[in-house]
Amino acid sequence: MKKLRLILGDQLNEQHSWFSEVNDQHFYVIMEMRQEAGYVLHHIQKLVGFFAAMEQFAAMLQSKGHKVIQLQFDDPENTGDLIKNLSHLIAKNQIEQFEYLLPDEYRLDAQLKSFAEKAPVPVIAFDSEHFLTSRNDLEDFFAGKKQYLMESFYRMMRKKWKVLMEGSEPAGGQWNFDHDNRQKMDADVKLPPKSAVNSDVSVVYKRIQDAGIESFGKIKPDEFMWPLNRIQALQVLEEFIAFRLPLFGTYQDAMTDRDAFLFHSRISFALNVKLLHPMEVITKCVEDFHKNPGRVSMNQLEGFVRQILGWREYMRGIYWMKMPSYANLNFFNHNRSLPxxxxxxxxxxxxxxxxxxxxxxxxxxxxxxxxxxxxxxxxxxxxxxxxxxxxxxxxxxxxxxxxxxxxxxxxxxxxxxxxxxxxxxxxxxxxxxxxxxxxxxxxxxxxxxxxxxxxxxxxxxxxxxxxxxxxxxxxxxxxxxxxxxxxxxxxxxxxxxxxxxxxxxxxxxx
Ligand SMILES: Cc1cc2nc3c(=O)[nH]c(=O)nc-3n(C[C@H](O)[C@H](O)[C@H](O)COP(=O)(O)OP(=O)(O)OC[C@H]3O[C@@H](n4cnc5c(N)ncnc54)[C@H](O)[C@@H]3O)c2cc1C
Ligand code: SF4
Missing domain, CATH: 1.10.579.10 (DNA Cyclobutane Dipyrimidine Photolyase, subunit A, domain 3)
Structure with a gap:
C-alpha cells in the first residue's frame, strides 16, 4: 500500500520503528513550512537549527534507502502550508494511506486531527516513541489531587523506570540531593572546554534569507554550534558527561558572565527534536557513574536525572492536561509590553x-x-x-x-x-x-x-x-x-x- 508518512521538524527520531524496514511504497515527507517559520518571530539560530537538522535527517533516511519527499522553501510545489502540501502530495502520488507521528504541539495536533476528518484517504497516527510517559499519564497519576507535586511524580518515575534505585529505595539513601547542590561559582572555578561540535550552515541560512523569513538574533553561519544530527548530538552528550556532569549540580544555579553555558548540558535542542532519547541520556550518565567510581558524585547525577526524568516529563504532562486553556491564563492580569x-x-x-x-x-x-x-x-x-x-x-x-x-x-x-x-x-x-x-x-x-x-x-x-x-x-x-x-x-x-x-x-x- 502506498503510504505518505509525515515527519515534523521536532520528530527527527532515527530509532523510531517506522525506519526499521525499508519499503519503497512508504514515502516520508519533510517540509520547510512558512506556517512553522512564522507563527512567532524566531531567533535566526532556531530557524537554521530546525531546518538544517531536518535536511540532514532527510539525507540520512535517503542514504539508508528510504523514499523521501523533501519540500524546501524554494521549491515551487511548496505552498508553505501543512494541509495544502499534504493534500497536494496525496493526490499527486496516488497515496492510499496517510500516517503521522503524534505532534507535541497542541496547534499541530488540532490541525492534523481536523485534516484526518476530511482527508481523501485513511489516516493513522503513531506514537513518536520518544517520551517516558504518554500524554495522559500525569493526569491519571494526579487524578483527584488538588496539587500536582513534581517531586511525587518524579519518585514514581524513578520507581517505574528503575533509575537510581536500590530495590524499592532511592540509591544513596535520598530522593533529592539539592542541599549539596546550587552553590555560587567562585571566580577561580575552571570552566569546561568549549564544545567541538561545529557546522557550516551557510546554505540553509541563505535559503531562509532568500525566502524572506523574518527573524532576530545573531548567527555565525560558518560556526554553528548546535548539534544537527545524531552523531553531533551524541558528541555533545559525551562532552557533557566528560566535562560538565562532574559539577552540574554544584553550579546548576550559578550565574556569571564568564561563560554562557557553564556546567549545563546544552542537550535540550537535541532532545526536543528527538535526535536523542531521554532514556539513553539517563542511561549513559548512570553507566558512567558506575564505570568510573568517584568521578561524578551522586548529588550531581541525581540533580541531572531529575531534570530529564522529572521536570521534562512533568511539564509535558501538565501541557496535555491543561491545554488549550493554559495558553490564556493570566492570574495576575499582567499586560505591560516588553521593554x-x-x-x-x-x-x-x-x-x-x-x-x-x-x-x-x-x-x-x-x-x-x-x-x-x-x-x-x-x-x-x-x-x-x-x-x-x-x-x-x-x-x-x-x-x-x-x-x-x-x-x-x-x-x-x-x-x-x-x-x-x-x-x-x-x-x-x-x-x-x-x-x-x-x-x-x-x-x-x-x-x-x-x-x-x-x-x-x-x-x-x-x-x-x-x-x-x-x-x-x-x-x-x-x-x-x-x-x-x-x-x-x-x-x-x-x-x-x-x-x-x-x-x-x-x-x-x-
Ligand atoms: C522561563 C523558562 C522557559 C523555558 N523554556 C524552555 C524551552 O522552551 N525548552 C526547553 O527545553 N526548556 C525550557 N526551559 C527549561 C530549561 O531552562 C532548559 O531546558 C535548559 O535551560 C536547557 O539547557 P540545557 O540543555 O543546558 O539544560 P540542563 O541544565 O543541562 O538540563 C538538562 C536537561 O533537563 C531538561 N530540563 C531542565 N529543566 C527543565 C524544565 N524546567 N522543564 C523541562 N525540561 C527541563 C532539559 O531537557 C535539559 O536539556 C525553560 C525554563 C524557564 C524557567
Ligand atoms: S540590576 Fe544590577 S544590582 Fe540589580 S540584581 Fe541585576 S546585576 Fe545586581
Missing part, C-alpha cells in the same frame, strides 16, 4: 544585559537565567505573559510550546495561579548577588532600594507583592514576607512603592 531591550540587550542592569545578550547571541540561556533573571524581572514588572511567551518561544533554540509555555507561563510567571509551582519565583537583587557575579560592576547597587542607583529588583519585588496581596497573602510559603512588609514604617513603604512606579514608567531606560 525594547528584550530585543537588543541594551539595559544598564548587568544581570539582564548578560542573560538577554547571550540569548540573542547563542539562542540559549541556562535555567536560572531564564527563571530568576529574565522571568523574575518580567513578573515583578508586570509584563504580559502573552508577549513573554512569544519572546521565549522565539528566542531559544530548544523552545517548543509544550515545554516553553509550561515553564514560562507556569513556573516563571505563575500565570497559571499555581498549577506548576506552589508560589511565584520572585527575588530582590539579594538573590542575584548571592548566586552570581552580575552585581559586581553593575550600574545599579544591589544593596539599595531607593534613588538613581537603586537596583530595580529591590523595589519592584515589594511592589509586586503589595499589588497582589489579595491573591498571595494566604499562601503559606509567602505569609512571612507580608509580615516583614507590615513591620515597615508607612513612609518607607510609600517610598519603595513610589520608586517602583518610577522604574515601571521608565522600563525602556533601566
Amino acid at each position: 525594547d531591550w528584550f530585543w537588543n540587550g541594551e539595559t544598564k542592569m548587568k544581570c539582564l544585559q548578560h542573560s538577554i545578550g547571550q540569548s540573542l547571541e547563542h539562542a540559549y540561556a541556562h535555567h536560572i537565567q531564564r527563571l530568576m533573571v529574565i522571568g523574575n524581572f518580567a513578573l515583578l514588572a508586570g509584563l504580559s505573559p502573552d508577549e513573554l511567551d512569544g519572546w521565549y518561544l522565539g528566542v531559544y533554540i530548544d523552545a517548543i510550546e509544550w515545554v516553553e509555555i509550561t515553564n514560562t507561563r507556569g513556573m516563571s510567571q505563575f500565570a497559571d495561579g499555581g498549577i506548576v509551582g506552589s508560589k511565584p519565583y520572585t527575588s530582590s537583587g539579594a538573590y542575584i548577588k548571592k548566586m552570581g557575579s552580575y552585581c559586581d560592576g553593575c550600574h545599579y547597587d544591589h544593596k539599595i532600594k531607593l534613588g538613581a542607583k537603586a537596583c530595580p529588583f529591590n523595589s519592584l519585588y515589594w511592589h509586586f507583592h503589595a499589588r497582589h496581596r489579595e491573591k498571595l497573602e494566604r499562601n503559606p510559603r509567602i505569609g512571612m514576607m507580608y509580615r516583614t512588609w507590615d513591620r515597615m514604617e508607612d513612609s518607607d513603604k510609600k517610598a519603595i512603592l513610589d520608586q517602583a512606579e518610577k522604574h515601571i514608567l521608565a522600563l525602556n531606560h533601566l
Whole structure:
C-alpha cells in the first residue's frame, strides 16, 4: 500500500520503528513550512537549527534507502502550508494511506486531527516513541489531587523506570540531593572546554534569507554550534558527561558572565527534536557513574536525572492536561509590553544585559537565567505573559510550546495561579548577588532600594507583592514576607512603592 508518512521538524527520531524496514511504497515527507517559520518571530539560530537538522535527517533516511519527499522553501510545489502540501502530495502520488507521528504541539495536533476528518484517504497516527510517559499519564497519576507535586511524580518515575534505585529505595539513601547542590561559582572555578561540535550552515541560512523569513538574533553561519544530527548530538552528550556532569549540580544555579553555558548540558535542542532519547541520556550518565567510581558524585547525577526524568516529563504532562486553556491564563492580569531591550540587550542592569545578550547571541540561556533573571524581572514588572511567551518561544533554540509555555507561563510567571509551582519565583537583587557575579560592576547597587542607583529588583519585588496581596497573602510559603512588609514604617513603604512606579514608567531606560 502506498503510504505518505509525515515527519515534523521536532520528530527527527532515527530509532523510531517506522525506519526499521525499508519499503519503497512508504514515502516520508519533510517540509520547510512558512506556517512553522512564522507563527512567532524566531531567533535566526532556531530557524537554521530546525531546518538544517531536518535536511540532514532527510539525507540520512535517503542514504539508508528510504523514499523521501523533501519540500524546501524554494521549491515551487511548496505552498508553505501543512494541509495544502499534504493534500497536494496525496493526490499527486496516488497515496492510499496517510500516517503521522503524534505532534507535541497542541496547534499541530488540532490541525492534523481536523485534516484526518476530511482527508481523501485513511489516516493513522503513531506514537513518536520518544517520551517516558504518554500524554495522559500525569493526569491519571494526579487524578483527584488538588496539587500536582513534581517531586511525587518524579519518585514514581524513578520507581517505574528503575533509575537510581536500590530495590524499592532511592540509591544513596535520598530522593533529592539539592542541599549539596546550587552553590555560587567562585571566580577561580575552571570552566569546561568549549564544545567541538561545529557546522557550516551557510546554505540553509541563505535559503531562509532568500525566502524572506523574518527573524532576530545573531548567527555565525560558518560556526554553528548546535548539534544537527545524531552523531553531533551524541558528541555533545559525551562532552557533557566528560566535562560538565562532574559539577552540574554544584553550579546548576550559578550565574556569571564568564561563560554562557557553564556546567549545563546544552542537550535540550537535541532532545526536543528527538535526535536523542531521554532514556539513553539517563542511561549513559548512570553507566558512567558506575564505570568510573568517584568521578561524578551522586548529588550531581541525581540533580541531572531529575531534570530529564522529572521536570521534562512533568511539564509535558501538565501541557496535555491543561491545554488549550493554559495558553490564556493570566492570574495576575499582567499586560505591560516588553521593554525594547528584550530585543537588543541594551539595559544598564548587568544581570539582564548578560542573560538577554547571550540569548540573542547563542539562542540559549541556562535555567536560572531564564527563571530568576529574565522571568523574575518580567513578573515583578508586570509584563504580559502573552508577549513573554512569544519572546521565549522565539528566542531559544530548544523552545517548543509544550515545554516553553509550561515553564514560562507556569513556573516563571505563575500565570497559571499555581498549577506548576506552589508560589511565584520572585527575588530582590539579594538573590542575584548571592548566586552570581552580575552585581559586581553593575550600574545599579544591589544593596539599595531607593534613588538613581537603586537596583530595580529591590523595589519592584515589594511592589509586586503589595499589588497582589489579595491573591498571595494566604499562601503559606509567602505569609512571612507580608509580615516583614507590615513591620515597615508607612513612609518607607510609600517610598519603595513610589520608586517602583518610577522604574515601571521608565522600563525602556533601566
Ligand atoms: C522561563 C523558562 C522557559 C523555558 N523554556 C524552555 C524551552 O522552551 N525548552 C526547553 O527545553 N526548556 C525550557 N526551559 C527549561 C530549561 O531552562 C532548559 O531546558 C535548559 O535551560 C536547557 O539547557 P540545557 O540543555 O543546558 O539544560 P540542563 O541544565 O543541562 O538540563 C538538562 C536537561 O533537563 C531538561 N530540563 C531542565 N529543566 C527543565 C524544565 N524546567 N522543564 C523541562 N525540561 C527541563 C532539559 O531537557 C535539559 O536539556 C525553560 C525554563 C524557564 C524557567
Ligand atoms: S544590582 Fe540589580 S540590576 Fe544590577 S546585576 Fe545586581 S540584581 Fe541585576
